[in-house]
Amino acid sequence: MNILNTSFNTPYKTAPFSKIKTEDFLPAFKKAIENAKAEIDDITNNDETPTFQNTIEALDYSGEELDRISSIFFNLNSAETNDDIQKIAQEVSPLLSEFSNDITLNEDLFKRVKAVYDSKSELDLTTEQETLLDKKYKSFSRNGANLSEDKKQKLRAIDKELSQLKLKFGEHVLAETNKFEMLLTDEADLSGLPEGAKEAAKQLAESKEKDGWLITLDYPSYIPFMTYADNRELRERLSKAFGSKGFHNDNLDNQDVVLKIANLRFERAQLLGYKTHAHFVLEERMAETPEKVNEFLNELLDKAKPAAQEEFEKLEAFAKETDNIDQLQKWDSAYYSEKLKQKLFDLDDEKLKPYFKLENVINGAFTVANKLFGLQFEEIDDIDKYHDDVLTYKVTDSEGELVSIFYADFFPRSGKRNGAWMTSYKPQMIKNGINERPHVSIVCNFTKPTKSKPSLLTFNEVTTLFHEFGHALHGMLANTTYPSLSGTSVYWDFVELPSQVLENWCYEEESLKLFATHYETGEVIPMELVEKIKASSTFHEGMQTLRQLSFGLLDMSWHGVDPTKITDVKAHEVEAFGETKLYPEVEENCMSTAFSHIFQGGYSSGYYSYKWAEVLDADAFEYFKQEGIFNKTVADKFKTFVLSQGGTENPMDLYKKFRGQEPQPEALLRRAGLLK
Ligand SMILES: [Zn+2]
Numbered sequence: 001m002n003i004l005n006t007s008f009n010t011p012y013k014t015a016p017f018s019k020i021k022t023e024d025f026l027p028a029f030k031k032a033i034e035n036a037k038a039e040i041d042d043i044t045n046n047d048e049t050p051t052f053q054n055t056i057e058a059l060d061y062s063g064e065e066l067d068r069i070s071s072i073f074f075n076l077n078s079a080e081t082n083d084d085i086q087k088i089a090q091e092v093s094p095l096l097s098e099f100s101n102d103i104t105l106n107e108d109l110f111k112r113v114k115a116v117y118d119s120k121s122e123l124d125l126t127t128e129q130e131t132l133l134d135k136k137y138k139s140f141s142r143n144g145a146n147l148s149e150d151k152k153q154k155l156r157a158i159d160k161e162l163s164q165l166k167l168k169f170g171e172h173v174l175a176e177t178n179k180f181e182m183l184l185t186d187e188a189d190l191s192g193l194p195e196g197a198k199e200a201a202k203q204l205a206e207s208k209e210k211d212g213w214l215i216t217l218d219y220p221s222y223i224p225f226m227t228y229a230d231n232r233e234l235r236e237r238l239s240k241a242f243g244s245k246g247f248h249n250d251n252l253d254n255q256d257v258v259l260k261i262a263n264l265r266f267e268r269a270q271l272l273g274y275k276t277h278a279h280f281v282l283e284e285r286m287a288e289t290p291e292k293v294n295e296f297l298n299e300l301l302d303k304a305k306p307a308a309q310e311e312f313e314k315l316e317a318f319a320k321e322t323d324n325i326d327q328l329q330k331w332d333s334a335y336y337s338e339k340l341k342q343k344l345f346d347l348d349d350e351k352l353k354p355y356f357k358l359e360n361v362i363n364g365a366f367t368v369a370n371k372l373f374g375l376q377f378e379e380i381d382d383i384d385k386y387h388d389d390v391l392t393y394k395v396t397d398s399e400g401e402l403v404s405i406f407y408a409d410f411f412p413r414s415g416k417r418n419g420a421w422m423t424s425y426k427p428q429m430i431k432n433g434i435n436e437r438p439h440v441s442i443v444c445n446f447t448k449p450t451k452s453k454p455s456l457l458t459f460n461e462v463t464t465l466f467h468e469f470g471h472a473l474h475g476m477l478a479n480t481t482y483p484s485l486s487g488t489s490v491y492w493d494f495v496e497l498p499s500q501v502l503e504n505w506c507y508e509e510e511s512l513k514l515f516a517t518h519y520e521t522g523e524v525i526p527m528e529l530v531e532k533i534k535a536s537s538t539f540h541e542g543m544q545t546l547r548q549l550s551f552g553l554l555d556m557s558w559h560g561v562d563p564t565k566i567t568d569v570k571a572h573e574v575e576a577f578g579e580t581k582l583y584p585e586v587e588e589n590c591m592s593t594a595f596s597h598i599f600q601g602g603y604s605s606g607y608y609s610y611k612w613a614e615v616l617d618a619d620a621f622e623y624f625k626q627e628g629i630f631n632k633t634v635a636d637k638f639k640t641f642v643l644s645q646g647g648t649e650n651p652m653d654l655y656k657k658f659r660g661q662e663p664q665p666e667a668l669l670r671r672a673g674l675l676k
Helices: 022-044 052-061 064-079 083-104 107-118 127-141 149-179 195-207 219-228 232-243 255-271 277-282 290-323 330-345 349-355 358-373 459-476 497-506 509-515 527-537 541-559 569-580 609-627 632-643 651-659 666-671
Strands: 182-184 213-215 376-379 391-396 402-409 421-426 429-431 434-436 439-443
Touching (some): 022 052, 022 083, 052 127, 064 439, 107 127, 182 232, 195 213, 195 219, 219 330, 255 569, 277 290, 277 541, 290 541, 290 569, 290 666, 358 497, 358 632, 402 459, 421 459, 459 497, 459 632, 497 632, 509 527, 541 569, 609 651, 609 666, 632 651
Parallel strands (some): 402 439
Antiparallel strands (some): 182 213, 376 391, 429 434
């Protein structure tokens, strides 16, 4: 028997990592897909009239075995992969997408779902059940299940063309990025760059058998050069190369691709009965409509613009006084901002790190969770781990009841991808009257301990830990009936609220004194350092806000309108940027032709969500600040209406139950000190 196809006979039903062999995965997946298909057949072959229970609920509980195996496999593929696992991923991914297409295109199944959906008003459903019904119905209708046969075919054709265009867009951007090289042979041209960046440029040149220093458009090369290089002409050259990707009227040009993608998305939306692509996308977002997104962006723009202009003028004056610059240009922005920041704050990571020993920070996060939500974390050693570095905990509530199993995996190694993330091995759900508790994990890439020194975190790593821990709390405290609505399964512009809000506890004296103590002397972090961290974290917040808003507005200008009349990509963009512009226009540049987030990735009509999430977290934290950052009542409300509810209700309704009102954009500006 393949152990992956059994229900695990382990403590808390945790994944039996030590007993799973890599070669078990593929056969286990195939078997689980077969079983899941049989479960779907049972639903469609049922002779009884479709009901919420025998159709919608049955559908949501189906595929549990497949989900369990997928979680383990793809989590390992991110955190502890190898060639064999990657090979299996290549084989398994098409099987999984085929299976999920089989469900979406299953007409018998849709008929039953639709029958339940159409009788919705006669059913006595809870809010959660209604949400689930809507969600299931839309997973079919938004993929064209209600269309006539010829329109369905049209939709498939558009989808196919769109996926090819997105691929082409990405290939062009990549080729443009790789094509450009700036070889410097005079060391004086690297003046200002930190040693590490110089060294990297030298090595890059060597790897291509060139003499000198090579600068490219890859971020690790581009960012330090734009931030530190004293040579203004070279910064200009690099900046213009970066800003003109896909905009050279050659075989790698993306202007046509952009126009085609925007038009096909519009056509697709219309086919499905939506006014624009943004209307289609935002139907499943907290923001709901393009009108609301535009209103949000413009309101923030109105309020942030004076502050941004003031910051810009100060930066201009600083550049004038430092280097006699008459007209500040885009390629001066990072350079003088960094210089000004150094001058104002003189904050360096080495001064902070001794106060943030990893063990202290973890305990700090646990203490915060204890004070807010009454959670207890106990390290356990009776469950399997996929790597020795992984820490395992049992999480209980104030009555000692099991809340969750928690895995934490902090250090980089080959086989782990970059970045930091939260994930789960077992979802929370209530099935057959049993509240199945979740198994949650966070994975990071923090500074490793050495023989002589413990792991000391940079401040950025500290906030990252709290961020991922916030996501983890959303998973751990989940208390819903249906697995697809549980924990972090919420609208995409709502999911960053728990994670971002928790970061705020890293800036407050009251919480820092609980854990930010010097690893050798035990001294609590000096408050003047904390004040500096705070002040520098909102440095140039006005200009940053304007920049983010400009991207959000550009996104909406492509997707929230009928794009059929747009013919000139650059002219369209200049208009969209009109209100957010601070720097002189650069004729050679175009953002849209390399805006991969919205034309290749999944952010179309979604770029606003970065700022949206910040507003939510600032507004939520303001409530905590008013009542006390460890106030039990506010924390209880946050747990009851946000953390435990997953996606069972419209997120705006949940938020209002917690906060008593809709989120206010001003909260973000107030936190940054931009509103008096
Ligand atoms: Zn996040």
